[in-house]
Amino acid sequence: MILQDKKYKYQVVYERIKEQILSGNYQPHEKLLSKRKISEQFNVSINSVIVALDQLIVEGYLYSLERKGYFVEDITHYSQDTQKWPKLPEELKEKPYKHRHVTSFSHMATNLQQFPYNEWAKCEHKAFHEFRDELSHLSHQQGPYTVRQTLAKHLNFKRGVRCEPEQIIFHSSSQGLMSQVLALFEPGTIALENPGYARYRTLIEQEQWQVHPVPIDEQGFNVAHVKSDVKLLYTTPAHQFPMGVIMPISRRFELLNWLNVPQERYIIEDDYDSEYKYETAHIPSLQSLDKSQRTIYMGTFSKTLFPGIRISYMVLPPALLKRYKEHFSHLLPSCNTLNLYTLHYFMKDGYYQKHLATMAQHFESIRKKLIQELRHVFDEKLTIVDIPAGLHFIIHYDTTTSYEEIIARAQEENVELFTLERFLLTMLPTANRSFIIGFANLQMNEIPKAVQKLKTVLTA
Template identity: 45%
Template sequence: MIRIDFTSDHRFIYQQIYSQLRKQILQNELRAHSKLPSKRELAEILNVSINSVKTAYEQLMEEGYIYTVERVGYYVEEIQEFKLAANTQQTFPPNLKETVETRKGWLSLSHMNTNPHLFPFKKWLSCQSKIYNTYISSLGDMPHTQGPYMLRQSIAEMLYRTRGITCEPEQIVLHATSQGLLERIIYMQQKKTFATENPGYARYHHLLKRANINTHLIQLDAQGIDVDYLTNTNADIVITTPSHQFPTGIIMPISRRIELLNWAAAKEERYIIEDDYDSEYKYQTDNIPALQSLDYNQKVIYMGTFSKTLLPGIRMSYMVLPPKWLSLYLDHFALEIQPANILTLYTLHEFIDSGLLEKHVRKMTKHYETIRTLLIEQLYEQLGEHIVIHDIPAGLHFLVEVFTEKTYTAIEEQAILHKLELYTLKRFSLNSLPLIKKSRSIIIGFANIAPEDIPKAVERLKKVLFH
């Protein structure tokens, strides 16, 4: 029996006929090779148009539920019954169900976010509209596996101006994420031993563990990654953040940079991955040149991202490969499809070439310096002798050491209760060693908080830490 709901606004009549017949066939209520009513008969029975029945029958035929015998009619196809395993779960597991949380009333001291209200959307869309006229034919083509050449050329010129890096456009590989780039490096070097900073970027460490890569955790000192400690391991490739160590913020001095480059030069198989994730923002002095700019032995793989300068939602990262690595990359990935959105790639090219990116970075640097200054003033005013601020004028976060009895877990739980987006050193400690301290270290991000919200955010932080 088929029932038609003539009041339904959501399903056409033919869809109702189709779905009910389909269900009856699958549940074996309509036997294999049994004859169905003709289109006219079923239309009269259901009081619907012949076209509705015809469309339903055609869809069922297209999917293989029924077949037709010319000048005879429609018949049910012979279909095997579904066999369900004994442990098949018919309902969705509650532990996998997501809850959509509202962020209303929350304040952010996160290192990950930026303020979308300050992004020049109109100028970005203007760049996007220009590329329709200039590159319309290219938008219909499969992009180069490393990304459009003209964008890589723009990035190469930008890196020379801002980071002192000399490279050819051919050396640049674009990807939607830095994690995706590292995955490709791992794939090319599966037999190598890696090393990462500790504390450091947990997502990279997770990638290495997932790929079963032998990985050493290298401790830090006041100048960044401890090269003596690194030398005593058998690591071939080290991942480091020399311009603004993540998460401590340490800027590696020239003496340590040369020491690290000499470590890489000592053996042919040694390389450095320089993750330059937020070096665009430097306060009080000029930007620190990239480690790669000092690399005369082609031992540094430079990685950068536009997530901090544009928006986290506009996923765009890149790496600069030494020529030897570029040959290896092309051997492995020459046929890979470029994972980043091609429209975004061309828009970014126009955004860089027009000078809009550089202008935006200058504007945001002034804004972030103001926010950073206000935040530090409020932290000292409200928390005073209970904290030590590691005030390194770079990037979009700094480290605050807090003298509190609370555990990291208690701090994280209280932050949720007080609607304060906050991250502690626990998230970035790749083993328990850096956590064995009387004080607690908090990562304070300042890219997504308005000036007027700073006193309130610090007030919430005080409650999180001490109440």
């Protein structure tokens, strides 16, 4: 017998005997040939035969009796054994991803060309050696205490957040955190910004909650439009997504006053990109002002590091922390523990703060250049909502061309562009077309060409 070169010799013996058993050539409890005869039949060593027979015993095809040999098990017949393996339905198949250069105005992208790889690798190496024992076991469900302690200090210094390490919960996604928050309450009504983060709407409705859209004005979330039965309120006060509004202190106090009622109410403050504030100092978080301790603070490292790092977190008020532990203490941690310990050293050794300062300066230059180029290339039909914060801004363009036509043109021009329409929870009256212009993935020398391509898309 000629053996196949790409298979170990024992595999050929194993597969042939298994095939004979399944096809009925052997009867239940029938004895096989001796190991020596099988080795002669397949022209392999006795050791290869032993390995093959042992594997068949482990899988339940054979059993052995001491000094008597190997016998075939009484195997239950599989009723569908003769059927062909079904193919994956066409609608579920994916096309292989082919990387191509795209002019990206995505608000979700970041700039990895500026990332300090060497420093991150140094911190990862340090984490692996210093926390080797911890890495060999599952960490705390909320994330390692040491890392939560480091993050608590950072949040207090940068955003004024008042919390203990015990209040921090790490998760691989903000959506996962939102799902956990919703599970801490009986389903009711939650107020969302409109326009806002549309992905949350789908999640919230799947969790059997009612969504109450609240329109955004020039000061952000307007609590005057919130219905009386709302028990949760979601807002992005530091840089409203997607409109970019920075909420003034009077509006923040209005939100906090909304909490001061006998019935249970909470605010979810999503601080998704507050690290990037240009021209002025950072504004304290809403959580830092809330003495009633009814603000749930959420954040992510997707904007400051990169989306693939998959590290998000939330800070729960003490009353909800107790409820959280009762609901979720059985869960395994969802974040990569080595990444968390690496982040610990990245922050503790000052690399994170240095990286933030570098990126803030870089993004401010990119933003200014992009806005300057937009004003130079476009006419008065283009309006720029110029708010110096975050990694995106809004533009309005006066045209009767539909969003569908514009996006089709963008795809033809290899331009990644997001419309405001996709973030509307309910349709709002508008006389123009609005777009989210993310600039984190743009390089300085690419901006003139990128703006020309955007003009082609909008004016063709």
